Amino acid sequence: MNTMTTTTTTTVLDASDVTMRFGGLTAVRSVSLTVNSGEIVGLIGPNGAGKTTFFNCLTGLYVPTEGKVSYKGTVLPPKPHLVTQAGIARTFQNIRLFANMTVLENVLVGRHTRTKEGLWSALLRGPGFKRAEKESKERAMELLEFTGLAAKADHLARNLPYGEQRKLEIARALASEPGLLLLDEPTAGMNPQETRAAEELIFAIRDMGIAVLVIEHDMRFIFNLCDRVACLVQGEKLVEGTPEVVQSDERVIAAYLGTPFEGAPGADELAEVEAAEAAAPSTNSRTEEAQ
Amino acid sequence: MADTITKNSPPTGGDVTPLISLPAATARIATVAGSVLALAGTFMAWTWTSAFPGDLTVTGYPGGLQVLVLISSALTLLFALSGYGIRGLNWVAPGGPNAAARLTALGTLGTVGYTLGAIAFQLGGVVNLEPGAWVAGIGALIAVVGSLALPFDQPFPAGDPDKGGWARFRHSLTAPHPPRARALPSAVEILIIVAGFALGLIVFTYGIDTEYGELFVGFLITVAFAFTGLARAGLVSRLTALTARYRGISLAAAFAAALCFPFTQDNDYYALIGTNILIFATVALGLNVVVGLAGLLDLGYVAFLGVGAYTAALVSGSAASTIGVEFPFWAAVLTGGAVSLVFGVVIGAPTLRLRGDYLAIVTLGFGEIFRVTMNNLNGASGPDVTNGAQGISAIPDVKIFGFDLGSPHDIGGFTLGRNANYFLLMLLFTAIVVMVFNRSGSSRIGRAWVAIREDETAATAMGINGFRVKLIAFALGATLAGLAGTVQAHVAYSVTPDQYEFAGTAPPNSAFLLAAVILGGMGTVSGPLIGGALLYLIPAKLDFMDDYQLLLFGLALILLMRFRPEGIVANKRAQLQFHENDQLDLPEQRLSDTAVDTTKAGA
Ligand SMILES: Nc1ncnc2c1ncn2[C@@H]1O[C@H](COP(=O)(O)OP(=O)(O)OP(=O)(O)O)[C@@H](O)[C@H]1O
Numbered sequence A: 001m002n003t004m005t006t007t008t009t010t011t012v013l014d015a016s017d018v019t020m021r022f023g024g025l026t027a028v029r030s031v032s033l034t035v036n037s038g039e040i041v042g043l044i045g046p047n048g049a050g051k052t053t054f055f056n057c058l059t060g061l062y063v064p065t066e067g068k069v070s071y072k073g074t075v076l077p078p079k080p081h082l083v084t085q086a087g088i089a090r091t092f093q094n095i096r097l098f099a100n101m102t103v104l105e106n107v108l109v110g111r112h113t114r115t116k117e118g119l120w121s122a123l124l125r126g127p128g129f130k131r132a133e134k135e136s137k138e139r140a141m142e143l144l145e146f147t148g149l150a151a152k153a154d155h156l157a158r159n160l161p162y163g164e165q166r167k168l169e170i171a172r173a174l175a176s177e178p179g180l181l182l183l184d185e186p187t188a189g190m191n192p193q194e195t196r197a198a199e200e201l202i203f204a205i206r207d208m209g210i211a212v213l214v215i216e217h218d219m220r221f222i223f224n225l226c227d228r229v230a231c232l233v234q235g236e237k238l239v240e241g242t243p244e245v246v247q248s249d250e251r252v253i254a255a256y257l258g259t260p261f262e263g264a265p266g267a268d269e270l271a272e273v274e275a276a277e278a279a280a281p282s283t284n285s286r287t288e289e290a291q
Numbered sequence B: 001m002a003d004t005i006t007k008n009s010p011p012t013g014g015d016v017t018p019l020i021s022l023p024a025a026t027a028r029i030a031t032v033a034g035s036v037l038a039l040a041g042t043f044m045a046w047t048w049t050s051a052f053p054g055d056l057t058v059t060g061y062p063g064g065l066q067v068l069v070l071i072s073s074a075l076t077l078l079f080a081l082s083g084y085g086i087r088g089l090n091w092v093a094p095g096g097p098n099a100a101a102r103l104t105a106l107g108t109l110g111t112v113g114y115t116l117g118a119i120a121f122q123l124g125g126v127v128n129l130e131p132g133a134w135v136a137g138i139g140a141l142i143a144v145v146g147s148l149a150l151p152f153d154q155p156f157p158a159g160d161p162d163k164g165g166w167a168r169f170r171h172s173l174t175a176p177h178p179p180r181a182r183a184l185p186s187a188v189e190i191l192i193i194v195a196g197f198a199l200g201l202i203v204f205t206y207g208i209d210t211e212y213g214e215l216f217v218g219f220l221i222t223v224a225f226a227f228t229g230l231a232r233a234g235l236v237s238r239l240t241a242l243t244a245r246y247r248g249i250s251l252a253a254a255f256a257a258a259l260c261f262p263f264t265q266d267n268d269y270y271a272l273i274g275t276n277i278l279i280f281a282t283v284a285l286g287l288n289v290v291v292g293l294a295g296l297l298d299l300g301y302v303a304f305l306g307v308g309a310y311t312a313a314l315v316s317g318s319a320a321s322t323i324g325v326e327f328p329f330w331a332a333v334l335t336g337g338a339v340s341l342v343f344g345v346v347i348g349a350p351t352l353r354l355r356g357d358y359l360a361i362v363t364l365g366f367g368e369i370f371r372v373t374m375n376n377l378n379g380a381s382g383p384d385v386t387n388g389a390q391g392i393s394a395i396p397d398v399k400i401f402g403f404d405l406g407s408p409h410d411i412g413g414f415t416l417g418r419n420a421n422y423f424l425l426m427l428l429f430t431a432i433v434v435m436v437f438n439r440s441g442s443s444r445i446g447r448a449w450v451a452i453r454e455d456e457t458a459a460t461a462m463g464i465n466g467f468r469v470k471l472i473a474f475a476l477g478a479t480l481a482g483l484a485g486t487v488q489a490h491v492a493y494s495v496t497p498d499q500y501e502f503a504g505t506a507p508p509n510s511a512f513l514l515a516a517v518i519l520g521g522m523g524t525v526s527g528p529l530i531g532g533a534l535l536y537l538i539p540a541k542l543d544f545m546d547d548y549q550l551l552l553f554g555l556a557l558i559l560l561m562r563f564r565p566e567g568i569v570a571n572k573r574a575q576l577q578f579h580e581n582d583q584l585d586l587p588e589q590r591l592s593d594t595a596v597d598t599t600k601a602g603a
């Protein structure tokens, strides 16, 4: 695990002037964002604002039309596996686990960049292979312990309830020993207790020395969690600042609701609607569980 | 008696009403009586003339198809009796005896029915049937009716909207998963494993040694129903649980059983069938690395077998070879593997950067190009390398350490002919491929393959270099096929281009290989081996229906995909995948899909 020994903050992620155009549509327009070590940064914005697209640009899934992304001072090539290798891990808005692999195997796949055993060593099964495999398993079990999934290590990922699938995605991302974790709506579809647990989890991840950039629609969650929040509207960064600043910014409120709002309730309602929408597939999954 | 019946009935509360309503006791008595009758019938004469193969005229001594009916009805009887909860018979059906009894009864009826039909058809009319045939037939019919009146082993799902007879019938053939078995002393457990593989060997050998098509058809019917019955009874999963616990021992037992095979054959022709099955099944297992683990659809896989075979033939010292060199066998094997590897990389490198269908199209093309090229390198339309359509013939036999595989040898009182020798040689290759499959599958690289197969976007986001990992799988698959090809060239004496087609009536060809993998069970070791054996045997044994073979094959495959999409040997994963009522399937949203396209476009 990357333990941060320095107390002075360093810039982990530096995205400058990232623009992503799909034909005529500019999904992300010249967005710059930095994340420092030890920080939890929130990214908010109404649906279709370009948050996920921005994430995809950061992680090399999209090649940004303009701009560059650097991680700890080095510019990242737009290839997902190299980005992960460099130290940025992510989760997906629509959970993308390896559904037919076990929980443990999912996390082990996350260890891919931190292990080297190739085909030959797998075939010959020397002591080095066994040691690496054992280490990986231990590390993966630690992470499952950390996310509270250890008891389900042998279950197929597809059979986990929705909330646990989200946790597993986080555990899998952590397995790549990242310096920066990108979470795309980690609490979508979670009930309030699960959301609170997720909050704790993210704080714990930050305490491990991993910087976090998180997209979320649940405003209470975001404002509780984040040191800094940026708001994206129609592909452009509207404001960036402490939760207090962003919370009270007229433009943010207008962008979100189209009408001025008072305090949290409006945002909460919005979050609830969001949650209910996102929960739809999860209820589905539960009924299946029962069968 | 009433309580013994409920003892084996599923928990009350669910709908377990059978298809045919009879008092439970009557139903069970009917099943027992019917199977006893069918069993007794096999000891009587079924026809008056020995013109029908297998000689079913002898009273007191079952022959040919009667033996199959005997076994099938004995199994029915066993399951029916175990339904009484008789002490000492409970182990027979830990999952529930009724579905198993139904299946074996249906199997009995199927085999008897087929036999009676075949006799009547071949000898010209039902008058050719002797009373024994009617006794067995009526017995089987009674057993079926009785067993259909037995309660379901698990309640009919209350929420199921489809209450039709067909749905209920299909449900009546299912049974719950058996509870965990009580642990036995490990010596006993190992003995059970050994017995299981010995039984497998016997069944397999019986199938290979069937001398006439009718017997083989009866064999297929009996085995299919009996195996499904045993599976429903829960015995198969008990056995697989044991083999999973003693992996090493099970593998050893499986190979020991295979090793015994040539010693059971006094006819070298059947040993040749065995050898060819082994080659075909091994290649199918190699393809399973590519298709089953990495999820890459390779439609031209047989070409790699061809590359290996041609290479071995060219360096074999055959007079027909255009290069006049003679490599020792081990060197030929390495060369064949290496050349296949090169071809695998050359084909894979440009195509594996693309997704999905492109690979299928390119490999399909490659397979055909290989065949056409081998045809054209004949000195007339190209340089003379392969002798064109004549191929390279008169490939000398392999000699290992002065041991000539071409001539018979005596081992422990048994004479092993040429083909038996090659069987043993090929078995070594099979062992290597099994080991490669197992070891690569359960390692970092194997997990990466499966991850790519499951969700390529997520896999690359986890740091897997998709292209590299897929290329390794593809090249490994090519190499394994090439290795098998080097043996195949020697076994077949000659290599010709038309042995390596995309589709044909006889294996190996790419379509059959793929079918063997899918039919057997993707991602498993035993699946392609069993699927390969079946797909080799069926065309070899049923040559009388030559014209309809492909049609029937197609039908069989469609039915299989409809009713058991995970194949004969279900990978635990696949089973869950196909039989859950779907939809935890991570919703593939537009965003994530297009994400990929953009990467590819940008890359
Ligand atoms: N591959 C693509 N091709 C074309 N348009 C795209 C593509 N990906 C995203 N878009 C568009 O870009 C815009 C931003 O989408 P994005 O998913 O980034 O929004 P978001 O802020 O994550 O929204 P949400 O809160 O709903 O997740 C949308 O209008 C979307 O339709």
Ligand SMILES: [Mg+2]
Pocket (backbone or CB within 6 Å): A051, A052, A053, A093
């Ligand atoms: Mg989004």
